[in-house]
Amino acid sequence: MRGKPALLMIALAWLAAAPSMSAHHAFAAEFDANKPVNLRGTVTKMDWINPHAWIHIDVKNADGTVDKWMIEGGAPNALLRRGFTKESLVAGTEILVSGFQAKNGTKRANGYNITLPDGKVLFVGSSGTGAPYENAVPADKK
């Protein structure tokens, strides 16, 4: 047990010294951790806009009505460098999105998992992290 506080101190020192790894926006200020969403929808268009791309999808409800959702994507430059083009996600494609809804209650979400119905992960074929954490669900959401 005696070694643990020392390890913890090293870990803390490490964290304090680590460089900023922030994304452009304060996601926690934008999305609500208490509003997880799981959506199945059909892509209607993708906006290649900065600072982040947005994927528009139609989500059919059980009563036949349709909700229009917007899913926040990566920065267009980063997507391009990872081999993602405007042909990669065409209108009519069905996708599954796990994410968190915007705090303002509108039908906007960030998606940390975006997959095709057969389970194929979108954006795959990129420079490949190979990391086991890719698409990992945060531990406190399991």
Added chain:
Amino acid sequence: MSRRTVAFVAVLALAVLASVRLLAQTPSFSPPKLPWGHPDIQGVWTSDEESGVPFERPAQFANKPILEGKELEDYLKRRELERARTANFGGGITGAGPVHWYEWWGRKSARTSLIVDPPDGKIPPMTAEAKAREAQMEKEWAAKVGDRGPADSWEDRELWDRCIMRNLAGVMFPGGYGNNAQIVQTPTHVAILNEMIHEVRVIPLDGRPHLSPAVRQWYGDSRARWDGNTLVVETTNFKDTTDPRMDISVRNRGSWPESFRLIEKFTRVSPDTVRYEITRDDPKTWTRPWTAMLELKKSPAEYLFEYACHEGNIGMENILSGARVEEKENPALLTRKAVRKSPNDDSAENPDR
């Protein structure tokens, strides 16, 4: 001091000197020249390769600017773990987006700090004057913030959220993604475009003087000259609220003296590498100037898609309208005394940040 200790200190000193020389050695590479004779540093360059290297050297790596062997292996493993953790939690448990948004996986730099001078890899001590100024800044900040929440207006958000800038002193340093800069040269000017957040500097090479000290700007006022194969850019006239301390600094606060200046050096040291050194110099703030170094690599991108940040800044709309909804649900938020360290400090809501 025992003889053994003396020998140990001597070996240590030699090791430090050798490492420092390794980082500082003059490159023998002769860069290609443009038709008018200037070295060619044109193209898109990225600092991705330096991702994960701490800005200041952690204590456990004292006297080790570069790691090798088992120590390097452990260092890289730990860095990967830390990055994976940050990707999911960088925005609190809502995540900072899926990991595939990021561009820094698998980078293997063995350096233990981006700061190369002082040789200990640490920011030098602040002057007494600067410490007093810091204390005053904190007081003024507390008075200014008062009862404000973290998102009462766009002005409560940081410069990055507002699509203004990443701060010149930090714009080349690697963040999660978008760490590219495009350099375009003419006989009389050098233009440097930073991908995020679209800042472009058109820098004259003709030796003209800086603007009047009365003119202070977000991005300061840059002048450049060639010193052999190195492009030296000196920038002064920063807006007083530009906080230039860290690698990525997006704060908009305080009152920085007009004596602050940045000296950047760009040297092409191989066909696919530009060495970038950035010195922060302000005798009113630090006891000595200090320098960080990044090796910029040829980016896989041949061009940069325009980062028209304002045009699509849906995030800002979501942040402000989200805060209004939260206040309706919890009116206590409207009356609380906000205690925030910076405009973006919403740690009360998101302890992960």
